Amino acid sequence: MTLTTKPVVKCSVSNCTYWGQNNLCHADSIIIDIDQHANRNYNSEFAAEFEHQDTARSASSTCCHTFQPKK
Structure with missing residues (x-):
């Protein structure tokens, strides 16, 4: 399945x-x-080091690695 639009992320x-x-x-x-x-330490390309799969018990047990502090 190919996405044609970006999802809205709040x-x-x-x-x-x-x-x-x-x-x-x-x-x-x-x-x-x-x-x-x-x-x-995931690099900005999100390359091969993100090929693992895990299971989360709830949303509170997840974290966002996209965060980059504003300069």
């Missing part, structure tokens, strides 16, 4: 580079992982 982390007006995320892609992997 975010409340206003000090992120990708945060925009009305709490919209403007990143080209989003990477989310489980908290167990929160300290992994």
Whole structure:
């Protein structure tokens, strides 16, 4: 299945580079992982190191790796 439009991603982390007006995320892609992997260092290309699969018990056990602080 090919997506033709980007999904709408809402975010409340206003000090992120990708945060925009009305709490919209403007990143080209989003990477989310489980908290167990929160300290992994994913590069901006989201390459092969993100090929694992995990199961989350709830939304609160996940984290966003797309975050980049505003400069």
